[in-house]
Amino acid sequence: MTTKKIRKKDIGKLLGIWSQEFSVIVPSKEEGVAKMDRWDGKDISFLDWYRNTVVPSKDNFLPPMEKMFSFQKNRDGYHIEVPQDEQKQLIFGIRPCDARGIAIIDKVFTDTYEDRYYLSKRKNTILIGLSCTNPYDSCFCISLGLKPTESADVDLMFTDMGDEFLIEETADKGEELLAAASVVKEATKADEAKAKTVKATASGMVMRRIDTKDVGEKLQARFSDKDYWEKVAAKCISCGVCTFLCPTCFCFDICDELVKKQGARYRGWDSCSFRLYTKMPMENPREEKWQRVRQKVCHKFEFYPMNYDVIACTGCGRCIRLCPVNWDITQILSRLPGSVTSQSHK
């Protein structure tokens, strides 16, 4: 795969070329909240202010609310209408942590049951990554085997070198995408060296660390320690912010809506932090807050790796930044007995 480059001011032209074939989605702001949204055709100012979105890119594949099918009953029976396959889309500017998050939850949606809603969007979407050059102080992707410039989970990776962006092709799709664009030039060895420095600087800015060595076993050793988990969970208020905004959380609920003889079935996000998440007629196994907090931590760092060989966390730091009470997973894990406390934060 060759490396290419493009001038920052030409990126709009490239997006324009892609707009002819795809619905292009870029970082944008609504009411001060950074999100991924349809490109308006001209604004590329996000290249200056964008750090990461509030809602991760999983919302393109597993939206907060999605219609599964609609139905109608009339004289000759039931009619069910399933939404058509999604149109082709291209997400420009996804960060490595969010791209890895999608790769992690892919495993769940392709396991014993292939989720048609998730997969139809997934196969129709191209991911174009943008390296982080200004990670937050809440970021800790390095500890999860990632870096702010990791390109393994995207089709093309853009890295900001100043006036120009380096473009790395990581998949065959990448070459095709760039083929028609005259604004894309070959990168020189000097460009590659410059980008390498930018990347090293970015990685060096990620200060927060967690110790993931044997984290599953350490958690297992603590499982029945109610006092420990009560302390850990004390300040959590059981809202859904951390789970909803997590790139690797994927739980959903299904809800039917019926008015007279027609209706629809929807699915929407659900959270294991909610008290009634796992309530059943006979009992609620996680009635107490400490049980839910324990489950959230263990699911991400013990059970998911047991099932899928990967920790369900990408170090994006949203849970730390946006938690109403500043509950901090990195603090919890670094205080886990047996862990090396090596995080530093101001």
Added chain:
Amino acid sequence: MEHKSEWEPRILGVLCKWCSYAGADLAGTSRKKYPANLRILKVPCSGRVDPLLILKCLRLGFDGVVVSGCHPGDCHYQTGNYRARRRIALTKKFLEYIGIPEERVKASWVSASEGLKFAQVVAEVAKDIEEVGPNKLFARDGD
């Protein structure tokens, strides 16, 4: 005033069992005429009415809701209607603030012997709601 053809307001009447529902009954047995726009929901007391019910009805497509109970001082459960009064007053004003016209949420005190008043209330409410128009507040986009 020109009567809007095609559309007839659909109004939910939430009537307390002891006074207003009995008053509605009396309106019927006394053959008092009033518009047929009202569907009736019987509740034990107007104090039982959660503003949630009012909003849910508007969500479902009712054009208006009228809650009716015993006169203050006369509640079968002593103080239920006082609670209703505070709740409904706040609800009306709050809904006005978010853009739902106050006219869609009405309240009245109708006692068991006030068959005529009940008929008058329904007629007034139906007229007011006709003027406000059909409720499309919660309609899905494209509806």
Added chain:
Amino acid sequence: MEQVLRKEARKLLEEEKVDYIVGFAPGSLKFSTTPLITKEKEEIASLVINPFIVNNLAKFLTEVRGRVGIVAKGCDSRSIVSLIQDNQVVKEDVVIIGVPCSGLIDIVKVENLVGKDRDEIDDIALQGEKVVVTAGGKKRELPTKEVFFEHCLGCEFPTPQEYDTLIGEPVAALGDKELSRKKIKELQDMTPEQRWAFWKEQFRRCIRCYACRQACPACFCERCFVEESQPQWVSSVPQWQDNLIFQVIRNIHVAGRCTDCGECERVCPQNIPLRSLSKKMSDLVEEMFHYKAGIDRSAPALMSAYEHAEAEDLIR
């Protein structure tokens, strides 16, 4: 002041007057604090008082089992009183450590004015009526009016109304009725159709994370109406109609309990202007029934009281 607080908290634990201390400790992000709920005397040393102690700690009173020594700002102490009025908390189980509060800094406002995120700012210092922000080697002075939370600017009760100990001297209220209601005034000047369109657009963005409800001490129901399925009042998926109903009814249900602590708006990850609903509700409560939440411990709660004649102009 922090030393006085720590001494007081330690004393309460040592003399076994409380089982837990609930207060604020430094957060893991710059210019942040985090709730501290502890039985351990050693952890008392991390208690802080600074312009970032945003959480309404009264929330924890309905779940912590045992006697609690709680750090309370003005708004928080009113929430505690409101919980006592509603019989959710027994006064004898709570020792209120009152902290007079002259206003808290909204980090988001600072970020917007300075054009840098909190982790790119070096220092924020409150100096009387100005806030000095140091970033990238440059200092900038911002008037507190521009960086304090709106609810702080309108605060009428900065000194706790009810307390067992007061840390420091009572402070004067900022009480600016206009600054704290800017958005509400804008909305009131719109037509009903414009207002509905505004809220419809806002609630399209709601993801029903329930951070607003969970952060609010007045929302203490064991089972919220949104969690009912027989009948189902609102959909569990975030349709804008149901998002709007959820928030409107939540505000009606907490009418008379809301003390304008501003947490609902602060914690919303989608920046929905929730305080424009909650503050309007508490204004209506005051106008119509001359009631302010959490002022008098022995007074009946708003919906438990009535006058023989009131609001009759709204009833036929």
